[in-house]
Amino acid sequence: MSFFGKLKNRLLKSSSKLDEGLDAIVQEGGSADAGQPEDLPGAEMPVTAPAMPAPQAPTPPPPSDTARIKPIDLPPQPVAAPPQPGLLGRFIGKGRAEPAVRRVLDDEMLEQLEELLIASDMGVDTALRVTGNIAEGRFGKRLSTREIKELLSAEVARIMAPVARPLPLYPRRPQVVLVVGVNGSGKTTTIGKLASQFRAAGKNVVIAAGDTFRAAAVEQLQVWGERAGVPVLTAPEGSDPASLAFDAMTRAQAEGADLLMIDTAGRLQNRQDLMEELAKIVRVIRKKDPEAPHNTLLVLDATTGQNAVNQVETFRKLADVSGLVMTKLDGTAKGGVLVALADKFGLPIHAIGVGEQIDDLAPFDPEEFAAALTGLDTES
Numbered sequence: 001m002s003f004f005g006k007l008k009n010r011l012l013k014s015s016s017k018l019d020e021g022l023d024a025i026v027q028e029g030g031s032a033d034a035g036q037p038e039d040l041p042g043a044e045m046p047v048t049a050p051a052m053p054a055p056q057a058p059t060p061p062p063p064s065d066t067a068r069i070k071p072i073d074l075p076p077q078p079v080a081a082p083p084q085p086g087l088l089g090r091f092i093g094k095g096r097a098e099p100a101v102r103r104v105l106d107d108e109m110l111e112q113l114e115e116l117l118i119a120s121d122m123g124v125d126t127a128l129r130v131t132g133n134i135a136e137g138r139f140g141k142r143l144s145t146r147e148i149k150e151l152l153s154a155e156v157a158r159i160m161a162p163v164a165r166p167l168p169l170y171p172r173r174p175q176v177v178l179v180v181g182v183n184g185s186g187k188t189t190t191i192g193k194l195a196s197q198f199r200a201a202g203k204n205v206v207i208a209a210g211d212t213f214r215a216a217a218v219e220q221l222q223v224w225g226e227r228a229g230v231p232v233l234t235a236p237e238g239s240d241p242a243s244l245a246f247d248a249m250t251r252a253q254a255e256g257a258d259l260l261m262i263d264t265a266g267r268l269q270n271r272q273d274l275m276e277e278l279a280k281i282v283r284v285i286r287k288k289d290p291e292a293p294h295n296t297l298l299v300l301d302a303t304t305g306q307n308a309v310n311q312v313e314t315f316r317k318l319a320d321v322s323g324l325v326m327t328k329l330d331g332t333a334k335g336g337v338l339v340a341l342a343d344k345f346g347l348p349i350h351a352i353g354v355g356e357q358i359d360d361l362a363p364f365d366p367e368e369f370a371a372a373l374t375g376l377d378t379e380s
């Protein structure tokens, strides 16, 4: 299955939420237009085209001086019998017998769209901006669900495009990647997945299990290290993570490793401690390389929705966050928070987690994400 298909299936909850919501909004105040271009297979209405005009009141009789102009004879319009779908149309579910429902884009509809986007975790500011852009030049026009989805998807992709950037690789050896995030956000899993991908790309990777306070976290990282075929450096429980980071740096340099990934604790309950711990790790590794860490990855759990926004704010105060990885995008109805994050912080999204398996880490593709989030079926 294509990655798009996989992501779409996995983002089903998000997309179906938006999908259903958009449908309900259009159905609520809309009316059917028989024979609209959208109903004809292969005749999709481009999103930039002006929407169909609102239905007019019955045309009044022309004034006498124009009455002489003979109206062009049009063949009778197939109002009662909508066009039949072609064979392809029937397979892909287009050209259905029912005419498309369109609704006039007015204040009430815009408000409903805003509410839907806010409920999809896009955040108030982003939701307002997105609906404002959708309305631009289209106010008072009639739009179908499909057209709104295309507009919404294009807006989301436009916001996300600048942040879709893979983890930059530098010629520096070792490139040090500090991984931060609250407990349970998916740090360990992400480190394992990244290690496996870099390993597969021929890179020599070392992992440091810097959450030395939790034996379970260290064990879990060791399991991932084994899966990825990458050494995991550990230290006795309760020992200083900065000292482990220093040892790991020494070993990575001695071995000529390409990449050193350092896991860290995620105890936000005691921010001061965590801040000092992270600062100490950075201080110590800089003794070995003044430019380290070269990346500070913040791992966020998509299922926390708007809480992810608070986590970015907090971790930016604790560490010099250079990019994000968003995990658990499979099976959450809260994927919209990525749009809010991109819009608010503009931090690169290096990858997304779409499952618990080692290969369930994918590069972030804004168009695929936007189509999957809005439920727009671009495969057809």
Ligand SMILES: Nc1nc2c(ncn2[C@@H]2O[C@H](COP(=O)(O)OP(=O)(O)OP(=O)(O)O)[C@@H](O)[C@H]2O)c(=O)[nH]1
Binding pocket: 181, 182, 183, 184, 185, 186, 187, 188, 189, 190, 211, 217, 220, 266, 327, 328, 329, 330, 352, 353, 354, 355, 356, 360
């Ligand atoms: N469905 C899904 N589950 C994920 C994903 N990433 C991580 N998980 C799961 O989330 C849980 C927490 O992941 P960890 O990698 O242990 O998170 P952590 O941040 O290291 O947490 P601590 O070890 O408590 O510090 C585990 O059960 C993972 O299997 C993902 O992309 N999708």
